[in-house]
Amino acid sequence: MSSRISPLQVYKFLPGLNCKKCGTTCMGFAVKLISRQAKIEDCPPLVNDPKYSDKLTKLRDLLAPLTSATETLVQIDSDKCIGCGNCIVACPENIILDPPSARGCNSKSPNALWTVEDGKIKVLHLEKCRRYPPSRMNCNVCEIVCYSGAIKVVA
Template identity: 50%
Template sequence: MISIMDVYQLLPKTNCKKCGFPTCMAFAVELLGKRKAIEDCPPLVEEPKYEKKLAGLRELMAPLLSTEATETGMVIHPERCYGCGNCVVACPVNVASDPKGTAIGRGPVSGKAILMVEDGVVKCVNVDQCRRFGPEKVLCNACIVTCPSKAIEFI
């Protein structure tokens, strides 16, 4: 997960307010919340002395801004995935909604599972059911800690 401090360190730290926020820290919060874009910080984009910081920030934010990230912030790296289904079986939403399938280690049977293994790798569907979704999200990490290959991350 990207930390606020990591983002802040890559901003000019001048609190120039050109972005419309009082401090660089406040802008960092907006950036992470995807309510503002990197380009909304004019000095960072325009001044050559921030070139390195800009490149670093773009790299740091790339996974968050990529289209692969689902709305919960989940990014699946299929090239790393073993298709073992640990996340499928450990996911609390799957356990609750698919007691005769994923809860007991099998493939999903109820049609309500949100993680499943297709073509040898994991896939996420019905993202809105994930515990990390919506305003009352919970920072569940069942699918991450059970992965043998760091194929899932939240950003």
């Protein structure tokens, strides 16, 4: 069962008025909230109307993991990381940047996306991740192969 936040989950806590005060429909706003292109405060009815206060609280709780995630909407918990290197070798972008890692070696190139250092994963160039804006490709290989659950795609 995926723990990723979906637009439909967010939509449930929006007013559903489609007033377009945020510049788009409520579903479009839900997508923008998840991709951090909009803030909750951009929806005036939700913030100002007391009858939506319950929904507002639930929405803030739902979106809380996004605040600690990187631009790629991936959370890395280094306390949980065991340094197995599965993510480095499985990552399609990393093996392009550092070809020896396709054969199972640790990334040594300074251009690599990530490497294992001191027994933990260390991100070197986050901007080279396929999930980095604006491309935002829906890739989650690193999460799939992570033994310990240290890597989580939040949305």
